Structure formats: C-alpha cells, structure tokens
C-alpha cells in the first residue's frame with residue numbers, strides 16, 4: 289500500500305490528523321493496534337478548551353457537541369469545607385466545553401468512515417523503517433505481513449507506542465516526573481453533584497467532581513497508585529469522595545453504582561524534539577501531563593493543528609512548517625506542562641509535605657480566592673493558551 293502520511297494510532301490525535309489532511313486533499317492510512325470497540329470504550333478526558341472546540345467546529349465535527357455538550361463559564365475550587373468560583377468567562381471572555389473524549393472519537397470515526405478513510409484496526413507489530421530515507425511502516429494483521437510506503441509518518445500512538453522508541457537515544461531528550469499517587473476514577477449514571485466542576489483540596493487528598501452529561505457523573509479521588517481496585521468498593525469510594533467535597537454538596541449529591549472504575553498513575557513527561565527526519569511525534573506519544581486541569585487531550589489536538597498546517601503547506605510547496613513543527617508544538621507543551629504541574633502540586637497532598645508545604649498551599653489557595661490577577665492566570669491557562 290502507498291499513502292502520503294502513515295498515521296500510527298487511531299486515538300483522537302491520529303483520527304483528527306487524518307480528517308484534517310483529508311479535507312485538504314492529502315491521503316493517509318491510520319494503523320491502530322486495538323479494536324474500534326476498545327478505543328471507544330476507554331473513558332478518558334472530559335473538558336475541551338476553547339481552541340479545541342473551535343477546531344472541531346471548523347472541521348465540521350461539532351453538530352453533536354453543540355447540541356449535547358455543556359459550555360461551562362467557570363469552576364469551583366473547594367478547601368476547608370468551602371468553595372469559591374473562578375469565573376473564566378468574566379476573566380477571559382472564554383468558556384470550556386464539557387464533552388467526552390469518547391464522543392469526540394466516535395464523531396471522528398464517523399467522519400472518516402463517511403469519507404472512505406482507511407483505518408486498519410488490530411494492526412500488530414507495527415514497525416517504522418528508514419524514517420531518514422524512504423520511510424515505510426510494516427505491521428501484521430490476521431497473520432499476514434503488510435507494508436505501507438509513505439512520505440511521512442505521524443506517531444500518534446500514545447505514551448506506550450512504538451514511534452517515540454524508534455528515535456535514537458542519542459537524539460531524543462526526555463524529562464519526567466512521576467507523582468507519588470494516582471487518580472481513582474468512577475463513572476456513574478447519577479445527576480452531577482453540582483452544575484460546574486469542583487476541584488477540592490482536603491487533608492485526605494484531592495477530589496474532583498466532574499460530569500459527562502446531566503445524567504452521567506465522573507468523579508476522581510487521589511489514591512495510592514498501587515491500591516488494589518478491589519479495595520475500592522463503591523461504598524468506600526463514595527465515602528472517601530464525600531468526605532473531601534464541601535459538606536453541603538456531599539450531603540445533597542446522588543450516588544449510585546459505578547459503571548467504570550480505574551486507577552491511573554500521574555506523571556509529567558516531555559520528549560524533545562517532536563520530529564526526527566520524516567517521523568513526527570504527536571500527543572501522548574511525545575508528552576504526558578497529570579490530568580489536573582484537563583490538558584492531555586487538548587494538547588494532543590493542538591499538536592495536530594500545528595502538524596496538519598505544516599503538512600498542508602508542505603504539499604502546497606512550502607517547507608517552513610515542517611522545520612518549525614517541533615519548536616512550535618513544544619512551546620505550547622511546556623506551558624501546559626507547567627500549568628498541570630502547578631495545579632496538581634497545589635491541590636494534592638504529597639507524602640513528603642510537612643507543615644510548611646501545607647501552609648504554603650493554603651496561602652496560595654487563599655491568594656487565588658482573593659486576587660483577580662491570580663484567578664486570571666489560572667483562567668487563561670484553563671480555557672487554553674492561544675495556538
């Protein structure tokens with residue numbers, strides 16, 4: 289098979305890239321290791337930045353989002369049993385959209401199918417060859433070996449994918465911070481605890497009350513990464529969550545059976561550069577942020593904005609976008625890495641925190657409550673820095 293861009297990974301970044309290239313008349317093939325049902329069954333991000341929303345609208349992918357998603361103008365931060373609101377719209381003129389990654393991905397699959405896009409599922413042993421010369425990708429499917437010849441390879445295959453590992457260690461620089469806790473997440477068919485998200489800092493640890501719709505709630509609590517999931521019965525989860533939320537909210541909230549429950553580790557990770565010859569890294573393949581502040585999916589989509597622009601200009605005869613892709617993407621990645629690290633550090637209990645660290649975090653949250661300048665810094669990062 290031959291294509292212009294071989295895309296490894298059929299998550300949101302790979303599918304969005306394929307869709308945008310198709311709209312510009314550029315051919316691609318997506319190679320995805322898992323089945324479509326598996327990709328669509330993964331519960332992940334839930335909040336879209338204004339730039340992500342604008343891109344989905346510009347790309348003709350917003351009909352369901354605009355009908356069913358929830359625009360949010362602010363969020364609540366809670367500490368010591370009280371909350372205060374950060375009004376994004378008043379501070380920045382922008383809102384965010386509560387609309388799940390699963391829904392974004394479903395709409396992308398539908399758009400690729402409608403356009404006759406080539407997506408290979410259950411592609412095994414994907415391998416990248418000769419990224420510096422005549423690039424090609426091989427994989428196995430149903431016991432047979434296949435080869436895709438291409439001009440460019442887009443590594444959209446997440447943190448555990450093959451693309452980043454193909455770049456020689458002498459070229460790739462990485463920085464990493466692993467946080468000493470994870471997030472236990474629960475999805476439940478219950479009315480959300482509050483109309484807007486609540487980020488809570490508590491002596492027992494962080495908690496987040498989020499949602500996917502008026503009838504579907506998403507909650508997270510800080511928990512040890514190695515806790516066995518069996519320890520977290522639904523009753524234990526609801527007890528821990530309600531202790532950490534303001535009591536007024538905790539007492540009134542609806543609880544019910546969990547329909548998904550998992551523990552995710554928290555890390556900050558950045559790999560540089562994001563291009564090696566004819567191979568690009570995109571999204572989680574190049575960087576991971578801790579989830580606090582909902583930046584992961586949004587960063588993957590902003591990488592796609594830069595890369596699709598670079599490739600479209602390349603096929604129009606201009607190569608400067610290819611040369612600058614890595615620097616442009618990384619400039620935004622580092623700022624989102626900083627914001628996610630700051631918000632994670634502020635809101636969580638670290639095992640090593642002593643009295644001094646705890647008081648500094650309290651003082652910073654007090655400052656945030658009473659300073660419009662501090663809230664503006666948070667709000668402009670939360671709604672998303674400009675592309």
Ligand code: FAD
Pocket residue numbers: 296297298299300301302319320321322327331332333334335389411414444445446447448449450552570571572573579581582583584585586588
């Ligand atoms: P992915 O979505 O990881 O897609 C990569 C795709 O590549 C996958 O479909 C994978 O199956 C495929 N793949 C991997 N290896 C290969 C291979 N060798 N060959 C072919 N295909 C391959 N972000 C938030 O903002 N908020 C959240 O609440 C949140 N929760 C998360 C929970 C979990 C458990 C995880 C893992 C991530 C979460 N994130 C969250 C992060 C967010 O989901 C990611 O940033 C986003 O999915 C990145 O999109 P991507 O397309 O770059 O990568």
Ligand code: DHB
Pocket residue numbers: 332333334335485496498499506579580581582583
């Ligand atoms: C969600 C996840 C986040 O990390 C966040 O900051 C906000 C919302 C969510 O899954 O709903």
